[in-house]
Every structure is written in structure tokens, then in C-alpha cells.
Amino acid sequence: DAKTTQPPSMDCAEGRAANLPCNHSTISGNEYVYWYRQIHSQGPQYIIHGLKNNETNEMASLIITEDRKSSTLILPHATLRDTAVYYCIVRAPTTDSWGKLQFGAGTQVVVTP
């Protein structure tokens, strides 16, 4: 069963903010929200993750709703190099470890000049 739902595609103008939504309405209390992206055929790249507070790093910001049923990844100033498939993944620790990442159908983001 899909744990997250993302739009299949989004266009964004270069220099503008890209807001990528993710729905995770069945998220459990101990599950974190992770974002990865994959630029064409390259290895997935870690972007950011969070539990319930908003998070920001040098790449992006993650806004998680108060009920944690959805989140938004924000790329503040999109560049052409941000064109990629973006994956929203929920993940929780198991007894021994954090375990695998389960990739669903992400969002293909195309940044245009």
C-alpha cells in the first residue's frame, strides 16, 4: 500500500520557489518524512527529513502540517539543476534499525528558464 501520494509532475520557473506537496494521511506517530531526489539516472540524493517541526537546510525547507497528514518541500529559488524526480518517503525505526527506503511514484519536477 502506498504510504505517500505525490502529484506526478510539476513545472517551475527558474528563480521561483518550487512547492512540492506530499500527502501521508496514514502516517504513524514515530514515522519521519524524508525527501530524496533523483536527477536523471543518478543515485538518489538526500534532501531533508523531519518528524513534526518544520526543518530547513541549505537545500530546502520542509513544512509539515500540524496533524502531520501532509507536508510540503520548498525549494526556495529553483534552478535548472533542480530538474529531477522528487520522492517523499515516510520511515520509522524498526526494532533493530531504521530499515529500507520504500520509493513510491515521485513528482517529476521540470524547471524551465
Next chain:
Amino acid sequence: AAGVIQSPRHLIKEKRETATLKCYPIPRHDTVYWYQQGPGQDPQFLISFYEKMQSDKGSIPDRFSAQQFSDYHSELNMSSLELGDSALYFCASSSQASLQETQYFGPGTRLLVL
């Protein structure tokens, strides 16, 4: 910063041949994950190792085996290759001691079976 190293980057094999893919994790990472990404598909988990022991197993064919060595590098061995094994194979590494154990991926090995 050092990243995950995978070798070879490209591999061409004939049907029924064998292949060995290697993964060198980020220094001080103790956990390795293998993922397979078929053409036009999303990455799918195959198998993982923590401290040289298999920690989890996904949809990995019986023809495939893997192990993690004392220096934490891992090898994925694939036998009796089939056309459908043509894919990108990614290795990711992490440290169980790190906060929420973020996985970092290598550049992948592109396997083509003819």
C-alpha cells in the same frame, strides 16, 4: 566529503553469465543497502546488511546473493543473468549511530544483459 563508491559503473553481460557489483560505503558507515531500478521504474529495495549480517531482504531473486565484508564493503553477486536483470543498481550506506540513520546513495552500476 567522501561518498559511496560503486564499481563498476557500467557492465555488459550475456544471458546466463554472472556479475559481481561492489559497494564501498562512506567511511565509518556500518550499514549497506542495495536497490534495483528497472527502466522507467522507481528504486526497489533488494537487501541490506548491518555489521556484516543480513538485516533485511526485499524482492531479491534467489539467483542473487550478497554479503558485507569486515571492511564494510559489500558485494552483490548475480548469477544466471536474465534480460530482465538489466537495470541500475544502487548501493546506499548509513550509520546506525547517526540521527535517524540517513541513507546516502552511490552513483549506481548500470547493468545491461544481452
